[in-house]
Amino acid sequence: MTDRGTPERIPEASRAELSPAAAARLLMRRALKASLATLEASTGHPYASLVTIATDVDGTPLFLISTLALHTKNLASDARASVLFDGTDATGDPLAGGRVTVMGRAVRTARGGARERFLGRHAPARGYADFPDFAFYELEVERAHYIGGFGRIVDLRRSDLILDVGDAQPLVAGHDDIVSHMNDDHAAALALYATELAGAPGGPWRMTGIDPDGFDIVCDGQTCRLPFARRVTTPDEARQELVRLAGVARDRQSHS
Missing domain, CATH: 2.30.110.10 (Electron Transport, Fmn-binding Protein; Chain A)
Structure with missing residues (x-):
């Protein structure tokens, strides 16, 4: 690890x-x-x-x-x-x-x-x-x-x-847009991250923040931290990791 x-x-x-x-x-x-x-x-x-x-x-x-x-x-x-x-x-x-x-x-x-x-x-x-x-x-x-x-x-x-986020300013600049987009358009993916990857109960999970190492979601007073497999510094790199994690979550769901 x-x-x-x-x-x-x-x-x-x-x-x-x-x-x-x-x-x-x-x-x-x-x-x-x-x-x-x-x-x-x-x-x-x-x-x-x-x-x-x-x-x-x-x-x-x-x-x-x-x-x-x-x-x-x-x-x-x-x-x-x-x-x-x-x-x-x-x-x-x-x-x-x-x-x-x-x-x-x-x-x-x-x-x-x-x-x-x-x-x-x-x-x-x-x-x-x-x-x-x-x-x-x-x-x-x-x-x-x-x-x-x-x-x-x-x-x-x-x-x-x-x-040190000096190399991640594109991600910092795009932070609010990424969070809003995930909450507005990808609520189902957020729920899958929580239930399939973090072992949390279902619910209206919302993303609260993203950073080079991962992202945070919250629901009804409970929080989850989902780490990335690699450091991300741009919105596009973040999108790739979010898509990858969604695929992992769906695969786990289909085999459960």
Whole structure:
């Protein structure tokens, strides 16, 4: 198995086979929520809060927060923060499950794609995203600490988590069009990706984002991450991989 995983189904039981860096990236890509830790402006005490989360094309964590919230006031005083991604929801013993704490600075983002990456994942947020007291933030990742269960504890670098997308600007530029096209015209393929390749239940699955390594889909509060067999950097390369995966899914469906 490569560091980026295999292009087809990755059962939960085999996730331990991923490298720590790949497992941490998977946790970040699949997360809908996370714990944001800031430093309380008045006392300096650590303050942890719950936020909804998304990732940009390169994997940078994104969140939408209000200036009225205590964590935002804390960040205005000291931008140092950490985000805990918890992958232990279905684990009998949570301490045996995977989680990663990502550390850096949380600042208002100037990323052009941040809004649609986040709102594509959290549609209800469209109702308040344009309120004057709300703004999109990103975590400028510096390092991370991954725990994959007992005895599997690894410190990670920024380069382990954040993709270099310098060669993928055509894909970045075409991101929103690709996502809209898949959701508007290929709902059946998205459902097949989920059921046949990710082992998820059926439903109205929607694509929320695509990047050089794969794409993310969501349905009723559940997420799936589908990795590509090869790195893609253009919309045409992405189309080829999406078509290939659809063929794999249909073949599996016909033999089930």
